[in-house]
Amino acid sequence: MAIITTTANYRDGETLLEALVAYDDSLTDYRPAVLIHPTWSGRDGFVAKKAIQIAELGYVGIAVDLYGKGVLGSSPEENAALMQPFIDDRLLLKRRLMAAYRNAKIMPWVDGHAMAAIGFCFGGLCALDLARSGIDIKGVVSFHGMLHAPDDIKTQPIKAKVLVLHGNDDPLAPREDVTAFEQEMTAADADWQLHAYGNTGHAFTNPALNDRDSGFYFQANANRRSWLAMQNFLAEVFS
Template sequence: MTVQTRTVSYQHEGTALEGFLAWDDTQTSPRPAVIVSHAWAGRDEFPCDKARALAELGYVGFALDMYGNAAVGNSAEENSRLMGPFMADRSLLLGRITAALETVRRQPEADPESIAAIGFCFGGLCVLDLARSGADLRGVVSFHGLLNPPEPAPNARIRAKVLALHGWDDPMGTPDQVLAFTRELTEAGADWQLHAYGHTVHAFTNPRANDPAFGTVYKASADRRSWAAMRDFLQEVLD
């Protein structure tokens, strides 16, 4: 197996975007694809590494670009500035991630009828909003994602299967918010799963996360367990 990669240029509402595509070049026919939606820092090496790891599993991995020109923040303040417009305008957020979905469908390596999406932190919210819109994709996986729905709620039937992987002590997604989220999914008719990891806070998949005061701490066991859960889920919805 040799994982190949390339940059994919695309646009949304006049903003130039740079996705990162990874695939196994021993596969000669189109393969199921998995979109990777980045955390608030932007499309840095973390989502690109996840795209490569997905390619090693036999999928086409696509690390999307929400901010434009693969912009990456270098501090909490910069990250917040980059993410802020999307949190303030969830229709902009949905349009931007929908553009990534449409771009993946056009890639020759990808099977346009077999696509899933995963996301981390802010990216988890992005893939959940994609599912909330009623988008036609097989499934979405949120890793320590933000859970609050857009207002007003889209009230669409959720067609994608949903897997939420969450730290029970995450200050950015409290148990009350988790329960509200599960009620939302149930009312939308979703096929959903929730895996909650005890004694675990936000950003548990990121080895660089080490800020207990902010509520972001890496946890190796939750990282390993959540990736295994994602693998099982993707095998169910894509293979």
């Protein structure tokens, strides 16, 4: 087995974007694809590693670009400035997400009828918004993602199965947001589940973070358990 990585350019209007694509070149047939939505810093090394790990599971891993080719944040202030326009305008975010989705469907290794999406932090919100858009996608997984529904878009009938992997002490997804999300998914008659990890804050999958005062820190057990939960979920939705 050899995992190959390459890049694929695509556009959202005038914005040039660049996805990173990872796949196992020992497989010769079409295979399911998993869109991987990054944290607020953009399509960086963290999400590239996740694409490779997804490819090792036998899928095509596609690390989505949200900000533009070569655009990355290098500090919390830059990250916030890059992310905030999409938080403020979820229609803009939806358009950007759909550009990545359409690009992925036509990739040569991808079974366009077997696609899923995952995301981390801001990317978790992105994965959930894909489900809320009503597109034909098998499932979405949010890792320590923000949960609040958009105010400017009506949720469409949700076709995707939904898995939320949540730190119980996450300051970016407080209890009221969790309750509202549960009510939203139930009202939409979605096939949804939420796993809450105790004594766990935000960004629990990122070994580079250890700021317990802010609630942003790595939690090894939650990281391991959430990745296993995702694997089981993908096996189910692609079966």
